[in-house]
Amino acid sequence: MAPASPQAAASGEPPHGPRARMRKTLLDAAQRLMAQGITPSVAELAEHAQVSRATAYRYFPSQSALIAAVVDESLGPILAWDSSAPDASARVDELLRFAYPRLESHEAPLRAAIMVSLQQHAEASAGKAGAEPRLVRGHRVDILRRAIAPLAADLAPAQLDRVAQALSLVYGTEVFLVLKDIWKLELPELTEVARWTANAIIKQALAEAAPGKE
Structure with missing residues (x-):
């Protein structure tokens, strides 16, 4: 339950x-x-x-x-997700494999949230925002920070934030808009692309932080 x-x-x-x-x-x-x-x-x-x-x-x-x-x-159990893995790459990979089936099975309301958020932004930009409160989104910030927590031993806070921000591009319903709608990928292929990209992001961050890098 x-x-x-x-x-x-x-x-x-x-x-x-x-x-x-x-x-x-x-x-x-x-x-x-x-x-x-x-x-x-x-x-x-x-x-x-x-x-x-x-x-x-x-x-x-x-x-x-x-x-x-x-x-x-x-999102249900995704919000409570955590991992005991000591390695950030393994944790992020685990998160993506755990979360994406759930995101797909609840794709309709998650896309609706994107639509409402975009509509509210457009209305605000046009000076037509009404009394309706803005829809606040941002669960991925906390989830991704939990996933990459082990990197705190190797990266400065600003670098850690940059990794979380980069991973935000491959975690979330917005990825479906690109990889499903444009590239016509099914869930297994979509997940593999996200996993590959996430691993590359973390490897690059660690390489940049490695001692002796010019």
């Missing part, structure tokens, strides 16, 4: 209480809509789940809050 979401855990609500069950009902309804290519507003979610708008807004006060909750639910 997946762990309780950060929001549910913070509320102090029992994981199987009435509020938790209603929240799960709403999240399941949202995921069904997203699987159909619909990124619902909170009002649309309420209609689809056959609950009042007041009830839906009580759980998700904005579309951004709804999308963020669906993303957390979709």
Whole structure:
């Protein structure tokens, strides 16, 4: 069973209480809509789940809050991922092999999050941002920092950040937009490209930090 979401855990609500069950009902309804290519507003979610708008807004006060909750639910065990491997390359490789099947199986809501984020950015750039809170994304920052933690013994903090930033280009749903949509790769090939690139990034960082390098 997946762990309780950060929001549910913070509320102090029992994981199987009435509020938790209603929240799960709403999240399941949202995921069904997203699987159909619909990124619902909170009002649309309420209609689809056959609950009042007041009830839906009580759980998700904005579309951004709804999308963020669906993303957390979709990522599930990825958010709690950790590794006992002492080597950063092995840890990152383990993360990619663990995470990518889950990302693909929940691709619809994760793509919806990208779409909403891009739309909000475009509206803000055009000076048309409304009262809707911005969707905050960034789980990969913490996950990748955990994955490359062993490199702290060899790299300066700025170098460590650079590795995490570079790995951000090969970890996440955005990779699907390039390797699946443009290159038409299936999950095994996509994962292999990501693993190869991640390994090259770490090797290059260690080579640059090696003593005696000119």
